[in-house]
Amino acid sequence: MRSAQVAPPEPASLDHLDRLENQSIYIMREAYHAFQKLCMPWSMGKDSNVLLWLARKAFCGHVPFPVLHIDTTYEFPEMLEFRAWAVEHYNLDLIVKVNEEARYNRGVGYETHDPVTVTHELKTVALQQALAEHQWDGLITGIRRDEDSTRAKERYFSPRSARYEWDYRDQPPEFWGQFTTDLLPGEHVRVQALLDWTEVDIWRYIQRENIPIPQMYFAREGKRFRSLGCWPITHPVPSGADTIEKIIEELETTRVPERAGRAQDHHERNAMQKLRAKGFL
Amino acid sequence: MATNDLPLRVVVVGHVDHGKSTLLGRIFFDTGALPEGKAESIRKACEAEGMPFEYAFLLDALLEEQAQNITIDTTQIPFRTARRRYVLIDAPGHTEFLKNMVTGAASADAAVLVIDAAEGVREQSRRHGYLLKLLGIPQVIVAVNKMDLVGFYQGAFEQVRAECAAFLKEIGLEARAYIPLSAREGENVANRTAGVMPWYDGPAVLGALDALEAPQPDDDLPLRFVVQDIYRFDARRIVAGRVEAGTLRVGDMLAFAPGGRVSRIATIERWNGPARDYAVAGESVGVTLTEQIFVERGAVASHPEDAPKTATRLHASVFWMAPDALTVGETLRLRLATQQTDARVVRFERVIDASTLASTEGAERVAKNDVAEVVLETTKPVAWDAHERFPAIGRFVLVRDRRVAGGGIITGGEGTAEAVSPISRNIVWSDAPVTPEERARRSGHRGAVVWLTGLSGAGKSTLARAVCRDLFDRGVQATVLDGDNLRHGLCADLGFSAEDRAENIRRAAHVAALLAESGQVVLTAFISPYRADRDAARAVAERAGLAFAEVFVDAALEVCEARDPKGLYAKARAGEIRGFTGIDDPYEPPAAADLTLDTASLTPEAAAAALRDAVLSRV
Numbered sequence: 001m002r003s004a005q006v007a008p009p010e011p012a013s014l015d016h017l018d019r020l021e022n023q024s025i026y027i028m029r030e031a032y033h034a035f036q037k038l039c040m041p042w043s044m045g046k047d048s049n050v051l052l053w054l055a056r057k058a059f060c061g062h063v064p065f066p067v068l069h070i071d072t073t074y075e076f077p078e079m080l081e082f083r084a085w086a087v088e089h090y091n092l093d094l095i096v097k098v099n100e101e102a103r104y105n106r107g108v109g110y111e112t113h114d115p116v117t118v119t120h121e122l123k124t125v126a127l128q129q130a131l132a133e134h135q136w137d138g139l140i141t142g143i144r145r146d147e148d149s150t151r152a153k154e155r156y157f158s159p160r161s162a163r164y165e166w167d168y169r170d171q172p173p174e175f176w177g178q179f180t181t182d183l184l185p186g187e188h189v190r191v192q193a194l195l196d197w198t199e200v201d202i203w204r205y206i207q208r209e210n211i212p213i214p215q216m217y218f219a220r221e222g223k224r225f226r227s228l229g230c231w232p233i234t235h236p237v238p239s240g241a242d243t244i245e246k247i248i249e250e251l252e253t254t255r256v257p258e259r260a261g262r263a264q265d266h267h268e269r270n271a272m273q274k275l276r277a278k279g280f281l
Numbered sequence: 282m283a284t285n286d287l288p289l290r291v292v293v294v295g296h297v298d299h300g301k302s303t304l305l306g307r308i309f310f311d312t313g314a315l316p317e318g319k320a321e322s323i324r325k326a327c328e329a330e331g332m333p334f335e336y337a338f339l340l341d342a343l344l345e346e347q348a349q350n351i352t353i354d355t356t357q358i359p360f361r362t363a364r365r366r367y368v369l370i371d372a373p374g375h376t377e378f379l380k381n382m383v384t385g386a387a388s389a390d391a392a393v394l395v396i397d398a399a400e401g402v403r404e405q406s407r408r409h410g411y412l413l414k415l416l417g418i419p420q421v422i423v424a425v426n427k428m429d430l431v432g433f434y435q436g437a438f439e440q441v442r443a444e445c446a447a448f449l450k451e452i453g454l455e456a457r458a459y460i461p462l463s464a465r466e467g468e469n470v471a472n473r474t475a476g477v478m479p480w481y482d483g484p485a486v487l488g489a490l491d492a493l494e495a496p497q498p499d500d501d502l503p504l505r506f507v508v509q510d511i512y513r514f515d516a517r518r519i520v521a522g523r524v525e526a527g528t529l530r531v532g533d534m535l536a537f538a539p540g541g542r543v544s545r546i547a548t549i550e551r552w553n554g555p556a557r558d559y560a561v562a563g564e565s566v567g568v569t570l571t572e573q574i575f576v577e578r579g580a581v582a583s584h585p586e587d588a589p590k591t592a593t594r595l596h597a598s599v600f601w602m603a604p605d606a607l608t609v610g611e612t613l614r615l616r617l618a619t620q621q622t623d624a625r626v627v628r629f630e631r632v633i634d635a636s637t638l639a640s641t642e643g644a645e646r647v648a649k650n651d652v653a654e655v656v657l658e659t660t661k662p663v664a665w666d667a668h669e670r671f672p673a674i675g676r677f678v679l680v681r682d683r684r685v686a687g688g689g690i691i692t693g694g695e696g697t698a699e700a701v702s703p704i705s706r707n708i709v710w711s712d713a714p715v716t717p718e719e720r721a722r723r724s725g726h727r728g729a730v731v732w733l734t735g736l737s738g739a740g741k742s743t744l745a746r747a748v749c750r751d752l753f754d755r756g757v758q759a760t761v762l763d764g765d766n767l768r769h770g771l772c773a774d775l776g777f778s779a780e781d782r783a784e785n786i787r788r789a790a791h792v793a794a795l796l797a798e799s800g801q802v803v804l805t806a807f808i809s810p811y812r813a814d815r816d817a818a819r820a821v822a823e824r825a826g827l828a829f830a831e832v833f834v835d836a837a838l839e840v841c842e843a844r845d846p847k848g849l850y851a852k853a854r855a856g857e858i859r860g861f862t863g864i865d866d867p868y869e870p871p872a873a874a875d876l877t878l879d880t881a882s883l884t885p886e887a888a889a890a891a892l893r894d895a896v897l898s899r900v
Contacts, residue, residue, distance in 0.1 A: 011528050013498035014563045015285040016366070025565040026523055029509045033578060033873070053553075060567065061552045062514050145357050149342030153354045155384070169345060171354055172684045173380035173602055175387030176676055178616050182683035196368075198359050204285075209553065257316035269322075269329060270344050 017205055021054065024193040026177070027156055028058040028140060031191040032065075034181035035138035038191075039095070041127070041281065042067040044079045044086070045228045046213050047142035047194055050202055052090065053211050054193065055140070065140075066093040068130055072122040073103055074110060074230035082214045089212075095134070099126035110232040115264040116271055118230075124280045128164045137183060140191045141281050146198045147258055148265070150273045154192055155180070162186030164279035190281075199226075199258050200251040207244045218242045226258050233263035288359065288366040289495060292386040292418075294409040295395035297374035300426040302352050304395060304464040305371050306336030308487065311471035314360055315339070336464070340371045353378055355385030364491040374405050376636075379650045380602040383412060383688065390496045391420035393486065394445075398431045398461070402444050404636035411635040411652065414452045415598055415690055417672060421449070422489045423456045429463040433477045451638065458489045499562040502526040505589065505671055506535070506582040507618045512567065518898065519550050519567035520576055524560050525618070525673040527584075529568070531558040536585040537576050538664035540826055543585060544570040575729070575828035575899040577875070579620040581664040581674060589664040589674055592694030594627070595657045599647070599679070600635070603686035606646040607653075607679075613686070615659060617677035622661040622820075624679070630654040655689070660820045665691050717826065720800040726757055726900040728797035730790075730822040731892075734809045734871065735834035736863045737849055738841035740880040740888070741806035744834060747889040749804055752896065762793055763806040777860055783814050790818035797827045802900055810862045812869040828899045832892060833874035838863045840881045 014022065031038060040055065040063070042048045055063050069083060087094045102108040102121040110118050131139075145152040155171055157179035172180045180189060194202075206213060216225045223236035224247075237256060241247040259265050265272050272280075293301045309315050323338045326347055338347055340356045352373040360367045372385040386392065392413050396406055413421060423445055431437035438461040449456055461481050462469035468477055469485045484492065504527030512519040529535075529546065536543045549560055550567035560566045570576070581589050601607045607626065615624035632644040632653045647653040668675030668690045679687040721727045733741040745761045752759040768775070772788055775781040786809050793803045809815050815831060822829035841863065842850040853861035860866045871877075876895045878888045 011500060011557075011559050011561045013500050013561060016287050017285055019287060019563055022523070022563055022565045026509070029521055029565065033510050057552050057554065058565070059552075060512060060514050060519060060550060064514070146359055149339075149356070152342070152356045152358060168343060169353060171381065171384075173384045174685065175384050175688065176673075176678060177618075178678040178685055180684065182680070184683070196357075255313075255315070255317045257318065260318070269326060270342075273343060 017201065017208060020197055020201055021057065021205070023196060024051075024054045025058040027179075027191060027193045028055055030177075030179055030181075031138050031140060031157070031189075031193075032059070034179070035189065037134065037136045038065040038138040038140060039134065039136040040065055040067045040140040042069055042092075042094075043228070044069070044082050044214060045142075046202055046206065046217060047144065047197075049086075049211055049213050050197075050205055051140065051142040051194060052086075053209060056090075063090060063092060066095050066134075068095045068097060068127075070123050070126045070130070071096050071098045072118075072126075072230050073098060074122075074232055076216065076228065076231050078214055078216055079228065086212070095130065097126050097130040098122075099129060110230065114267060115233045116267045116275065119264040119275060119280065120278065122230075124164075124275065124278055127281075128279055131164065131188060136188055138189050138191050140193055142194045143192050143281055144194050144197050144199070144202075148272050150270075150276050151195075154195055156192055156195055157181065158190040158192060159183065160188050160190060160279065164188075166277050166279065168273075168277060200248060203244060203248050203251065207248070217247070219246075225261070226256075227262055229262050229264075235261040235263070237261055286366060287495065288368045289391060289490070289493060290368045290370060290389045291391045291393060291490060291493075292370040292372050292389035293393045293395060294372045294382060294386060294413065295374055296397065296400070296403040296405040296409075297351070297376075299374060299395045299397040299400065299403075299406070300464045301374060301395045302337035302340040302371050303335075304393070304424060304426060304462075304470065304486070305358070305369055306339040307464045307467055307470045308369070309339055309358070309360065310336060311467055312360075312362075312487070351375060354381045357385070362487055362491055365495070367490065372409075374409075376405060376408070376650055379408070382409065383416075383600070383602065386412060386418065387416055387688075389416075389418055391422070391490075391493045392418050393422045393424050393490075394456075395424045395426050396441055396445060398425050398427050398437050398441055401441050402448055406445075407448060407638060408635040408650065410449060410454065411452055411633075411638070412600060414454050415600060415652065417668065417690070419454070420493050421454055421456050422486070422493075423459045424486060425459060425461045426464050428461045428468065428478065429466050433461070433463075433468075435461075435478070435480045438481075457493065458483055460484065460486055460489060462486060499526040500528055502562070502670065503587040504529055504533075504582070504584050505666070505674055506568075507673070508537070508576060508578055508580040508582065509565075509619050510578055511576065517550075517569055518573065519569055521565070521567045522582070522619075523565045524562050526562050526671055528562070529560045529566075534585055535570075535582040536588050537574070537580040537582050538589050539591040539662040540580075540823070541588070542574045542576070544572040544574045544576075547571045573898045575830075578873075579618075581618060581620075589666045589671070590694055591662045591664055592696060593659050593662050594695035595624070595659065595663070595665065595677075595689075595691055596630075596693040597655055597657065597677070597689035597691050598652060599655045599687050599689040600652045601647045601649060601687045603681055603684070604649055606648045607687065608646045614680040615657065615663070615677050616680060617663055617665065618674055620661075620663050622659045622663060624657040624659045627656040627658050630656065654692070657689075660817075661823055665694055667691070717798070717800075724758055724800050726802070727828065728800045729802050729828040729830070729896070729900050730793045730797050730818070731802065731804045731830050731832060731896055732793075732809070732815060732818055733804065733806045733832045733834050734815060736836065736838060736841045736868055737808055737861075738844040738846055739834040739836040740885070741808075741834045743885065744878070744880070744888055744892060745804040745806040747885065748892050748896065751889065751893050752802060757802055757897075757900070758800055759802040759804065760796060761804050761806060762789060762796070767792070779811075779860075783811065786811075786814040786818060790821040793818070794822050794825050794827060797822065798825055802896060808862050808868070810866065810868040812872065815871070830875040830895065830899055831871050832895070833871045833877040834880060835870075835877050836880045
């Protein structure tokens with residue numbers, strides 16, 4: 001007996017979020033093939049968690065490389081709670097790195113130093129120390145072009161010298177999905193898989209995929225964090241957005257830049273360029 | 282506007298100082314698209330540089346760019362109008378930074394060519410126009426900028442328009458619109474401003490952008506699935522790749538080029554994705570196959586009835602971006618989708634100075650920023666398609682000194698007949714009396730070359746012999762090639778200099794391929810310390826259509842030296858043997874071995890079992 005014929009669903013073309021997702025998967029798979037020792041810096045922030053999610057999409061549910069948390073010792077307690085939960089839940093190989101020499105021997109901290117110096121010492125130098133210890137040749141990062149005008153000039157695969165520096169004056173050409181993958185000893189490549197995403201894309205994707213994130217992004221008592229960093233220099237913005245829907249609605253209309261609450265960006269002219277040239281993400 | 286439509290990607294190109302960044306900056310200002318505080322920070326930057334307010338600083342964010350008032354690198358900024366979402370791409374106009382212009386323009390769906398009303402069409406206007414044509418960006422709007430400098434005079438506009446139209450026609454492009462404007466004054470940028478140019482009745486820049494067509498998805502084309510990697514995270518063997526065109530469905534028969542092996546799709550693998558039994562253009566997925574055939578990175582899968590072509594000679598239009606010229610005879614690395622092979626420049630049919638469109642025949646070199654029609658010969662066969670139909674399979678990049686140095690659009694290809702090495706070019710291959718398929722049907726498996734490499738004492742021969750015995754006991758025709766059975770006869774004339782070692786490996790590679798063509802599974806056990814020699818061995822096998830697997834028998838030097846089964850390390854340390862791998866000659870470990878076996882941690886039985894299973898999955 002034959003039942004009524006049901007036509008198979010007509011395949012639908014990819015939409016904007018699908019395209020972004022698939023492009024990021026492609027980039028991560030290229031990196032996994034090209035590099036012997038990959039690592040993914042992971043700040044537990046929203047972009048970082050989207051990146052982790054995309055890694056599991058790319059590698060059939062696995063995260064086949066370690067994740068690195070640069071612990072400045074100025075972490076929000078809620079972020080550390082989230083870290084513990086995620087390590088357990090996602091079965092992550094977590095490496096925690098503190099620049100102990102700067103923080104404990106020289107006492108570098110926000111109480112005594114300016115935010116650009118502290119960011120450089122406790123984030124950038126800590127990352128350099130971790131690179132030297134582990135000899136990674138690829139770092140998968142979650143930076144986006146729309147966050148900052150120097151990030152807007154980035155490549156998907158951005159080579160960094162043996163001194164960890166970004167030669168933004170002479171970046172290699174990159175087109176047709178052909179990336180810089182051949183390195184000299186000591187060099188590494190930043191694999192920037194979220195470069196094309198915008199802040200609102202990130203939130204739409206978190207919503208679509210139901211990705212767990214720290215609760216600090218949601219408004220409490222009229223304020224919420226849009227971007228998370230060290231607690232002494234990260235400030236919440238006025239907002240009533242206590243759900244993802246409201247956050248997306250807020251982002252559609254706001255003119256406040258995402259990193260307005262991140263003091264190190266605004267400390268001096270082109271602070272981000274100077275930090276990033278030396279190896280800051 | 283649907284929130285999830287694809288953005289239109291628009292690149293702004295043109296000669297240096299004709300006002301590209303200023304135009305873009307002005308668009309963002311006039312549409313209120315800037316975040317709070319941005320105008321203020323730009324004002325401060327302009328004060329620091331001692332110049333009046335500069336819209337371009339929005340894009341030219343680097344200190345070096347602001348100090349010199351020049352764009353060094355390309356920038357991408359998302360933008361939207363009431364009609365749709367955009368990504369606006371700024372491209373540098375200075376000839377020094379052409380590589381950055383290409384980086385920005387190559388991903389664009391459309392372009393705005395900015396031309397200074399007072400200066401007209403200049404070198405980089407032509408060069409950029411030529412590259413737009415080459416990159417396959419057909420939608421072009423011409424923005425005739427700085428109309429304020431010519432008193433908003435219609436005659437000046439018409440003159441530039443005629444000059445530009447003639448040039449575009451020469452290279453095969455036609456502009457969608459010519460717009461007279463002043464980016465600095467904001468005339469005809471975001472909105473029509475009839476006041477100063479009442480004679481113009483066309484759209485402003487934004488209106489012209491909104492009239493462009495959205496890119497069409499490639500789902501309706503024949504299937505092209507490009508293999509990125511093979512994953513074995515669990516018992517399944519997942520072929521990971523991207524659908525570049527067409528639609529792939531569970532149950533489809535796939536042919537993998539080059540080589541043409543076929544198998545059927547068993548499953549489509551996604552993690553936490555929609556449970557669909559198909560994948561469309563743009564999707565990065567994994568598939569499992571019903572028949573375990575040998576597939577590796579680089580393969581282009583299609584439906585068997587509409588497969589890409591295969592060639593070892595490519596005719597292409599190439600643009601060159603490295604400081605040192607590209608010359609006839611040079612060998613570079615060619616990357617086409619995920620395929621990678623060496624390629625030699627056979628000749629230039631024509632070299633074009635893209636800034637004047639003057640062309641030269643019979644040239645021996647292509648200078649930085651010029652374009653050429655070139656013939657390339659590849660070491661390995663490559664799968665390719667016509668660029669107009671399948672852009673992703675119809676173009677390649679050339680890599681020199683670890684950096685992308687040029688790009689090429691394929692215009693034609695020739696098969697493998699012409700592509701054997703120059704010395705043996707005149708030898709005609711006779712048709713095989715028995716085909717590989719017939720042999721495979723009789724023996725139940727295909728021939729293959731399994732190339733073991735590693736330090737002396739790593740365990741290559743032991744492993745090869747154990748697996749050979751095991752395979753034979755399972756009914757597989759297998760044999761071992763190693764130094765003991767080659768150097769005593771066929772290679773008795775060779776010593777251990779780098780040249781002799783390379784020749785030894787070259788002969789071994791050909792003997793292995795001949796044996797494999799006769800249907801045998803050949804396990805080779807040579808130190809084969811140099812990567813280039815092993816790559817050449819792979820090319821020999823693959824050119825014969827044979828499966829080739831590189832197996833890294835990995836054991837630390839200390840371990841091998843402690844084992845020292847033949848007492849060779851002791852002699853090398855004592856200086857009795859010169860050029861001994863690991864002691865005074867380098868070992869180059871595989872960059873991407875098909876299998877790595879650590880004989881220091883694995884038992885000999887476990888290593889042999891892993892190798893056996895890997896072989897069985899490939900034959």
